[in-house]
Structure formats: C-alpha cells, structure tokens
Amino acid sequence: MFKELNPLLHSELRLAVMSILIGVEEADFVYLREQTHATAGNLSVQIDKLQKAGYISVEKGFKGRMPRTVCRITDCGRDAFTEYVDALSGYIGR
C-alpha cells in the first residue's frame, strides 16, 4: 500500500525550495530564485503557501537599504519533508 504524497510538497518549485532549505540554516529570496530559476512572482506565491502551511518561516528585513526576505525551514516543515521522502521511497521500491 503506497502512502499518499503530501500535495503541498509534490510540486516542482515548492519541493525545490524545501530541498534547499532542508540543507541550510537560512536563505534569502534572491538565493532561492537563483537556485530554482523561478520567476519572482511564482516563487513568491509558492513561498507564501509553504509559510501558510507552517513549513517555513519568513522574515522580512533590510540589508543596508535593500529589502531582504529570509526563509528558514521550521520543525513542522522538516517533519513533513522527512515524511514525504519516506513516502517517495515506497513508490520507487526502496
């Protein structure tokens, strides 16, 4: 019996954002955009969805005079990611 894949993580861009944040302490919006090659608008929408689900925390601030949005994965997000990877391994027969 296959476990159901978390629909929130089972989308290319949201999964890419979570995969980046799982390996780092924090990353800003510009870094996430560089790494995912997403448009600012699309990335912003997906970050908002992950934040609303409690998977990431978002801190808006300034670096000098430039606005900066810093994202961090939460414990809830870490658990969801681990569950998602466990469920995936069932699908690919590990």
Added chain:
Amino acid sequence: MEQNQLTARQSIDLIARTINNTRRHIEQGVYKHFLIWGYLTTVISLTIWALARSTGNMAVMWLWFALPVTGGGLVLLTCRTPRDHGYVRTDIDRAISHVWLVLSMACLVASVSSYFIGLPILFIVILLMFSGTAITGLIIRSRILSTAGFTGLALSVQLFFVHGIDQCLVFAAIFLLAMVVPGHMLRHRANKNR
C-alpha cells in the same frame, strides 16, 4: 521552474540535485580566505625577515600585528556577498566560522604572550592555523584542504631545524606551500564548476 506535478523518481532526482548544488555553492567561496591569508602571511613574513636582516632592529616584529588587521580588512572587503547576489547561511558555515574564531583567538593570545614569555610562536601559529585548515577540509569533505592542513602540520617541525630570524623564511615557505597552492587549486576548481 513552473508548478509541475512530478513523478516519484523526478522528485528524488530534484531533491538530490538541489542538495548537491547547495553543497557546491558552499565550497565555492572558501578559496578566497586561503589565498588572502596565505599570500598576506607570506609577504609579511618575508618583509619582516628582510627588514630585520638589513636593519638589525627587532622592533620590526611588531609588524606581525599588521597581519590580523590587514587580513581582517581584506576578508571583509572581498568575501562579502554582493548586494545583487543571494544570501545563504548553512550549519557548515557556522561551524567553520566558529572553529576559525576560536583558533584565531588562541593565536592572538599566544602572539601577545610571546612578547612576555619565551614561546615558539611561529610553531604555535602554524599548528593552530593548519589545524583549522585540516578541520575545515574534513568538515566540507575537501581532500585538497584536509591534505593541505595535514601537510602544514607535518612541515611545522622544520622550524626546529632553523634558528633566529631565518625561521621567518621557513614560516613563509610553509604558508606558500600549504595555503596559497591549495587556495589556487580550489579557485581553479570553483571556476571550472561555475
């Protein structure tokens, strides 16, 4: 990257690729620190040796304190992230910066103490700095850096075969060999991966 639905295999590939890219990104900036500190230490050691030899005035030893000041300034100027580039901080970054903070403090305490009590300060500095290099290499799993660190530690005993101001020459040679050369190798690799 659009909001596509993925197969299980595509998801696993995406996760693996993203984690690998992040790791590569961490390794890319490390070489700058090694080039700055390696070249600066070599130049200051040789300057002190040349001035001490030509003037005989041991007050030139105070020039050692130009090393942390100049090096710190150069690191701040050249290693900070440009404004239009993304910012990322990892657990590895934090671990490495804490290791170097502790080792630099130990180095500073030993250097100041050596003015009051007889300490083999160049030997101590090499032990501390190349321990840091080896630890950094082991943390980021860089064979170049861990080899450089252990090479520096092994070469440190060469200082016992030379006496007086000529120790500065051996000190400079060790930094050139075990810090500048690996720094260039890392730079070459980083440019190739870019």
